Amino acid sequence: MSNSRRIFMLGSSAAALTAMFARSAGAQERQPLREDEAQAREFHYVSNADKVDPKKFPDFKAGDRCSKCQIYEDGPNDMGACPLFANRLVAAAGWCTSFG
Numbered sequence: 410m411s412n413s414r415r416i417f418m419l420g421s422s423a424a425a426l427t428a429m430f431a432r433s434a435g436a437q438e439r440q441p442l443r444e445d446e447a448q449a450r451e452f453h454y455v456s457n458a459d460k461v462d463p464k465k466f467p468d469f470k471a472g473d474r475c476s477k478c479q480i481y482e483d484g485p486n487d488m489g490a491c492p493l494f495a496n497r498l499v500a501a502a503g504w505c506t507s508f509g
């Protein structure tokens with residue numbers, strides 16, 4: 410095997426490992442979204458769907474929650490990822506006005 414091929418393979422392996430660790434670190438660094446944050450308030454996010462007032466949000470139906478939302482990505486500790494709130498975690502029991 411030529412030196413340039415060895416260097417290429419080592420570089421490729423290092424890049425793959427770096428990407429893998431970056432993804433892993435990114436997932437661990439995600440913080441729960443707080444209801445008082447601007448982006449949460451914009452979508453009326455709550456971490457407990459039981460707190461939603463159906464009179465204020467007529468589209469809300471009993472049982473609606475993040476864990477049943479089409480874009481929710483389940484994660485550990487009853488939290489998950491939501492593409493609406495990049496790099497943050499939302500509660501499985503949560504809800505927002507973009508539920509679907």
Ligand code: SF4
Pocket residue numbers: 454474475476478479480481490491492493499503504505506507508509
């Ligand atoms: S879009 Fe869905 S998963 Fe994301 S916060 Fe709203 S209800 Fe939860």
